[in-house]
Amino acid sequence: MQVSVESVGNLERRMTFSLPAERLDTHIGGRLREIARTARIKGFRPGKVPTKVIEQRFGPQVRAEALDGLLRETFNNAVRENELQIAGNPRIEKNGESELDFIATFEVVPEFGDVDVAKLNVIRHVAEVADADIDQMVDNLRMQRRTFNVVERGAKDGDRVELETWSQAGDERLPAEGFEKGATLIGSGVMYPDIEKGLVGVAPGEEKVIAVEFPADWRVPQLAGKKVDVHVKVTEVSESVLPEVDREFIRSFGVKSGDVEQFRKDIRSNLERELKGALMGRLRREVGEQLIAAYSHLEMPPRLVEMEARSMVQQTAEQASRNGQQVQIPPNAHENFLDAARKRVLVGLLVGEVARRNELRLDPKRLNETMRLIASTYEEPEQVIELYRNDPQLMGGLQSRVMEEQVIDWIAERAQHTEQSLSFQEAIRN
Numbered sequence: 001m002q003v004s005v006e007s008v009g010n011l012e013r014r015m016t017f018s019l020p021a022e023r024l025d026t027h028i029g030g031r032l033r034e035i036a037r038t039a040r041i042k043g044f045r046p047g048k049v050p051t052k053v054i055e056q057r058f059g060p061q062v063r064a065e066a067l068d069g070l071l072r073e074t075f076n077n078a079v080r081e082n083e084l085q086i087a088g089n090p091r092i093e094k095n096g097e098s099e100l101d102f103i104a105t106f107e108v109v110p111e112f113g114d115v116d117v118a119k120l121n122v123i124r125h126v127a128e129v130a131d132a133d134i135d136q137m138v139d140n141l142r143m144q145r146r147t148f149n150v151v152e153r154g155a156k157d158g159d160r161v162e163l164e165t166w167s168q169a170g171d172e173r174l175p176a177e178g179f180e181k182g183a184t185l186i187g188s189g190v191m192y193p194d195i196e197k198g199l200v201g202v203a204p205g206e207e208k209v210i211a212v213e214f215p216a217d218w219r220v221p222q223l224a225g226k227k228v229d230v231h232v233k234v235t236e237v238s239e240s241v242l243p244e245v246d247r248e249f250i251r252s253f254g255v256k257s258g259d260v261e262q263f264r265k266d267i268r269s270n271l272e273r274e275l276k277g278a279l280m281g282r283l284r285r286e287v288g289e290q291l292i293a294a295y296s297h298l299e300m301p302p303r304l305v306e307m308e309a310r311s312m313v314q315q316t317a318e319q320a321s322r323n324g325q326q327v328q329i330p331p332n333a334h335e336n337f338l339d340a341a342r343k344r345v346l347v348g349l350l351v352g353e354v355a356r357r358n359e360l361r362l363d364p365k366r367l368n369e370t371m372r373l374i375a376s377t378y379e380e381p382e383q384v385i386e387l388y389r390n391d392p393q394l395m396g397g398l399q400s401r402v403m404e405e406q407v408i409d410w411i412a413e414r415a416q417h418t419e420q421s422l423s424f425q426e427a428i429r430n
Contacts, residue, residue: 003078008105011087011301015104016095017078019070024100027066032058067099075104085109085356087349088304107301109349115357120290120415125282127427129271136425137267138245141253148238154201155237157187161199162236168229174222179233192218195230207233254379271424273373278428280405287408288347290415300345309334309341351407360407367402374398 090106198210247258
């Protein structure tokens with residue numbers, strides 16, 4: 001196999017190579033013979049279909065599959081023989097008219113030199129779930145199941161208030177006629193904070209004018225950055241009624257026994273799972289920041305950075321869409337993400353390099369534990385586990401995540417590190 005590799009940039013390479021014709025013909029012939037033994041074609045007995053018919057019916061598909069498989073195999077062998085560390089996916093195109101000649105363009109991992117993780121200084125946060133955290137979660141669950149009773153008094157913090165509003169911003173009235181109906185839970189932040197505060201003490205049927213100065217980035221353009229008189233009329237006030245933590249309440253959360261101790265035990269397990277994820281997220285950021293500080297002077301593969309930036313744009317747009325926002329992505333939107341993308345690429349490549357140099361391998365036990373941990377959050381855990389095992393893409397993503405966590409732990413253990421204690425609430429904050 002003849003292969004030539006040339007540099008077309010600091011980190012970009014162009015590889016010219018050809019597929020071995022004999023290997024391709026051998027593979028195609030063997031596959032067609034396999035098909036001939038079992039193919040069922042009308043007018044022929046199984047195993048007696050003429051070779052020419054098999055070739056006409058299955059030849060193009062078999063040839064395409066063989067070409068694709070041999071192309072990947074040949075390229076991967078050439079990469080190993082030339083001791084190349086590829087960053088990202090290659091772009092492979094035909095070289096001329098021949099179906100056997102190709103040109104692959106790709107980027108390579110930069111030369112990191114001596115990667116001495118012992119020089120890093122890492123803060124490792126630790127935290128525990130306390131009884132007070134379980135109490136807080138029980139209160140949160142009660143809040144989720146609260147009901148509301150209409151009252152005839154001034155509104156208080158925590159009350160639900162239904163109201164009619166209109167605003168005067170200079171000479172402009174919004175809406176131009178009439179009013180808008182709405183509702184808010186005082187203290188929830190559904191409405192602008194100054195408006196919610198202004199509703200405290202206002203009883204049903206009462207009206208009030210609340211002076212508000214909206215920020216420049218306020219979601220209503222006509223009010224953004226302006227001093228506005230918001231006219232409100234409260235039409236109804238309802239106070240919240242929290243349910244008792246009794247057997248019926250506990251059973252509604254899947255604890256069939258209705259036992260309060262089992263309920264608290266389940267809550268503790270859920271909080272500990274959340275805490276474990278939060279602490280790993282903090283450690284990932286901490287190690288990442290240290291790696292960025294130590295190796296930020298190195299050039300990263302430009303095409304890989306751009307792809308990461310475009311991916312970040314797409315993720316941001318999808319999140320906005322899930323929040324009910326309409327998003328239009330300009331063609332150059334990724335340019336605002338290039339710096340963050342470069343850091344992500346740097347950390348990802350360094351983590352991979354540390355794993356390669358130290359021959360770190362995915363721990364099947366850790367993978368299984370993580371999969372079962374994820375599955376435990378669903379009503380049918382075994383079905384979720386089966387889903388992961390039968391979906392290569394889903395399992396591949398999980399394997400990458402677990403491998404990254406393994407390497408992050410490995411780096412943190414060998415770096416100079418100090419422990420910093422946090423409360424549960426502090427730990428789970430971003």
